[in-house]
Amino acid sequence: MSRSLLALAALFIAGESLLSAPAVADSLSLAPMLQRVVPSVVSISVQGRELDDADATLADPFYRKFFGLPDDAAPAEHSFQSAGSGVVIDEVHGYIVTNQHVIASASKIEVALSDGRRFQAKLVGADPETDVAVVQIPPDHLVQAEFGSASSLHVGDVVVAIGNPFGLGQTATMGIVSALGRRAVGSEGYEGFIQTDASTNPGNSGGALVSEDGVVVGINSAIIGPAGGSIGIGFAVPAETVGIVMRQLILTGKLVRGEVGILTQDLTPGLAKAFGIDVGAGALVSEVLPGSPAANAGIQPGDVIRMVDGRTVRGASDVRRLVGSLPLQSKPSFQIDRASRRIEAFPVVSDAPVAEPAAPRTIHIGRGPLADAEMANSPDGPGARVVVVAEGSVAAQAGLQPDDVIVALDQQPVTDVGQLLSILVKEHARALITVVRNGHRLFVAADVLTQ
Incomplete structure (x- = not known):
């Protein structure tokens, strides 16, 4: 539990159910920390032009030809202005980290410091998949933030979000860490977001999420809420991810991801x-x-x-x-x-692209872990292809899908439907099924006892 929450808990345990305003203020005062951190958080104003959604297809020559439009037909564009936030990460060279979506399609980026000074910024690099970008301004008496580690966070720790909501200017809101390692909120699996209930709104994007010690543990990136407003569900990119991405962006202007195959x-x-x-x-x-x-x-x-x-x-x-x-x-x-x-x-991390492996009579299976599935020989190689999976069947509950190709059952190779049937003749309480889906192998565990 964080120090602030412990302080409050101690007061209640001591029987002080009625807390005076000064007592609460003293136990929760974050003013000294904010005085140190706020100068490192900036407001970002962006101007640019983007395609109207309705006319975006006109940018594709194929669609212009298909609809019989002249080659010089151009999609309509409109100007836009938006606001966001950023954090100074290098006071010597003027580097500022923000979100990629804050500066996307920008033709002009302006940075406003907490002391009122304004600078034109240039884009150093951006990575859409982690939603991290770096811009640069003249290094004129800047104050950089101290970056920490999100790995030290625990659910319930007190955090403060600092940013520029709705273009109002510097704003700090307090909450707790609601969850860690959140996925599937829009960044292709690279994010591992910190979830917080500290109030964040449009314009907070790119701002700092800081611990009680004034250390930046994340960069605010996304919210879930009706009409874009805050309902206490915000997400921040962890400081470790930001650090890795921003270093590569500063060095090369782009991010090259490694893989091991x-x-x-x-x-x-x-x-x-x-x-x-x-x-x-x-x-x-x-x-x-x-x-x-x-x-x-x-x-x-x-x-x-x-x-x-x-x-x-x-x-x-x-x-x-x-x-x-x-x-x-x-x-x-x-x-x-x-x-x-x-x-x-200890595999060596490589930048070589992962090669996509080759993708892969109809028989009704009456019992066992594949009961109520229709199977056929795979047309593209060894294996038995799933044609139909009955809703509610053991196979469906296990996660089998039409067009999956079963290549092994209980780690015995399956070359065709006939071999699959010979393995299924044995009694099965459960089975480990190896399938090829969209060209990739994965395992499925089917449990007959769930029927």
């Missing part, structure tokens, strides 16, 4: 049971590309990745995010559970 999926209780391993936090390796750094390091399908470079893996998107943020040619430690033992692997 694996595909992973979330570790569900059913899959953990099928593999005979603890559920816990982790990601299941569903495919290892031949000749990849992961293959050379000995990583295998069925391995469960628990940590990458000393950081806990909660699910599949964490692996993608963590590996993608590592320096190229580095050899991070992968802590892996394989069957009943813990091993360590």
Whole structure:
């Protein structure tokens, strides 16, 4: 529990149910910290031009030709102005970090400091997938923020969001950390957002989320709320992610993500049971590309990745995010559970693109873990293709989908429907199914006992 919350709890436990205003103010006073941090947070005004949504297709020559429009037909544009926030990260060189969506399509970027001075800024680089951007202004008596680590945060810690909501200017709001490692809120799996109930609104984007000690632990990025207003659900990019991205943007103007040649999926209780391993936090390796750094390091399908470079893996998107943020040619430690033992692997992080593997008579399955599924031989190689999955069936509950190609059942290879049936003849309480979906392998655990 944070110090401020502990102070309040202590007062209530002592029987002081009626707190005087000075007592509350003293226990929760963040003024000294804010006086240090506020000068490092800036307001950003953006001007630019963008396509009208209704006319955006006119920008594509194919659509102009298809609709018989002249080649010089141009989509309508309109001017826009928007406001956001930023944080000074380097007072010597004038670098400021903000959100990519704050400066997107900008033709003019103006930065206003807390002391009222204004500067024209130039864009250094931006990364849409993490929603991080860096701009630069003249280094004229700037105050830079102290960046910390979001890994030290706990749910319930007090945090303060500082920014420029609705263009009003410097504003600070207080709340707590509501959740950590939030995914699927708009950034392609790279984010691992900090969720907070500190009030943030349009214009807070790019501002600082700071701890009680005045250390920046995140950059405010997104909110969920009706009509864009705050309802106490805000998200911030963790400071570690911001630091990795901004360093690359300053050095090269773009972000090059590393990879090791694996595909992973979330570790569900059913899959953990099928593999005979603890559920816990982790990601299941569903495919290892031949000749990849992961293959050379000995990583295998069925391995469960628990940590990458000393950081806990909660699910599949964490692996993608963590590996993608590592320096190229580095050899991070992968802590892996394989069957009943813990091993360590050290794949080399590469910038080579992951090659997409090749994608993959109809029979009704009457019983077992594939009951009520229609199967056919795969037309593109070995395996049995799922044609239909009955709603509510064991196969549907396990997550099988039409066009999945089953290539193994209980780790026995399946080359066609006939071989699949010969394996299914055996009694199954549950089965581990290896499928190819959209060209990638993954595991599915089907439990007959759920019927």
